[in-house]
Amino acid sequence: MKTILNFFTLFFIATLVHGQVDLKSNLYGDWKLDGDANESIKNEINGTLTDCVSQTDRFGNAESALSFNGSTSQVTFDQPLLPTDGSDWTLSVWFNSKLPSSYDQETIFEQYGWNETDKVNRFQIFVMNDSLRIFHGNYSKSFGVGKVIANQWYNIQVTCKDSTIIAYFECDEKVIGKIKRIQSTNSAIGFGSDNSSFYMTGDLDDFKIYTRALTPTELKYVKYELRSSVVDTIHVTVNDTVTVTKTVNDTVTVTVTEKVTVTDTLLITFNVAHVTPENKVSTIKVFPNPTSDLINITYDQEIVNSGMKLIIVNSIGSGVFSSNIDTKNETINVSDLGQGLFFIEIYDTNNSKIDSKKLLIE
Numbered sequence: 001m002k003t004i005l006n007f008f009t010l011f012f013i014a015t016l017v018h019g020q021v022d023l024k025s026n027l028y029g030d031w032k033l034d035g036d037a038n039e040s041i042k043n044e045i046n047g048t049l050t051d052c053v054s055q056t057d058r059f060g061n062a063e064s065a066l067s068f069n070g071s072t073s074q075v076t077f078d079q080p081l082l083p084t085d086g087s088d089w090t091l092s093v094w095f096n097s098k099l100p101s102s103y104d105q106e107t108i109f110e111q112y113g114w115n116e117t118d119k120v121n122r123f124q125i126f127v128m129n130d131s132l133r134i135f136h137g138n139y140s141k142s143f144g145v146g147k148v149i150a151n152q153w154y155n156i157q158v159t160c161k162d163s164t165i166i167a168y169f170e171c172d173e174k175v176i177g178k179i180k181r182i183q184s185t186n187s188a189i190g191f192g193s194d195n196s197s198f199y200m201t202g203d204l205d206d207f208k209i210y211t212r213a214l215t216p217t218e219l220k221y222v223k224y225e226l227r228s229s230v231v232d233t234i235h236v237t238v239n240d241t242v243t244v245t246k247t248v249n250d251t252v253t254v255t256v257t258e259k260v261t262v263t264d265t266l267l268i269t270f271n272v273a274h275v276t277p278e279n280k281v282s283t284i285k286v287f288p289n290p291t292s293d294l295i296n297i298t299y300d301q302e303i304v305n306s307g308m309k310l311i312i313v314n315s316i317g318s319g320v321f322s323s324n325i326d327t328k329n330e331t332i333n334v335s336d337l338g339q340g341l342f343f344i345e346i347y348d349t350n351n352s353k354i355d356s357k358k359l360l361i362e
Contacts, residue, residue, distance in 0.1 A: 027210055031189075057203075065205035066205070083182070090160075091208070092206070092207070092208045096205075107190060109187070110188050153205075157222065158176075161212075161213035217316050224315065291334065304326060311323075
């Protein structure tokens, strides 16, 4: 009997993540933002939703994120989400800004208050003028964290340990500085309290707060944790009997008695600027995926010798291989990297990451 199965790399990632780090005991709140603002752990800290609609999330799952219209959409809480007693914390949220070039603040999160004391002892994450920014205290203490491109999902993580704020954005760590105790007593997602124009235009997903400052390694696990299907699908051809033994939260465990043949071609597609022809859509092919020893990479001719480079990163964000794109066809031996989940990242001539795709080494 010949059976063709499509299943997601979630099974492998869930094994990798949950098998090594357990952060549930430190999770204060987890807002999936799957069409509502309900907290998913104890369901006790639910937000009030105004003019938000369900949106496709970063994995392509329908109705699994929240879309904000830039004028009236907001999620508000009548209590602080970040501690007001000076204790440590961690915040993580995914965002997709539609208008990052706006000179108005595209507010992702704010803890605010209405009296004068609260207004100068608050915290906000926002996008403005193509930059992700953080301020604490007042607007004179706004700090740039990184560049933001429209219609692209990003993860911002912020830790506070011993009153020192550190931001983690696209694997870059930036110390923001000492923070006063946050005395503001109200919280909001996608809405800034100081001005009616400080609304988010875009999408937000997976908002989490922890009761301590997570380590950089722990933050990697939080960032790459997947809770449903992913874009890159592994196609498995099984030449024997397949037994599905258990299904839990969309995770399928497959028992195969004999030979399994796995083949897939990973495609990385993007617009290429500053090459001829200008802004041509280019594709990089990586195969086979999964692999156990060699991967073959084929580049479009226009990006060869253009100054772009390829980097392979492991599951905790450390680079394990780097290569300048100077030939159309390349074969890389990855057998020494060990088994597990890796990421193939493409960087342009400005050393900015263009795209990141998953690679499974068995």
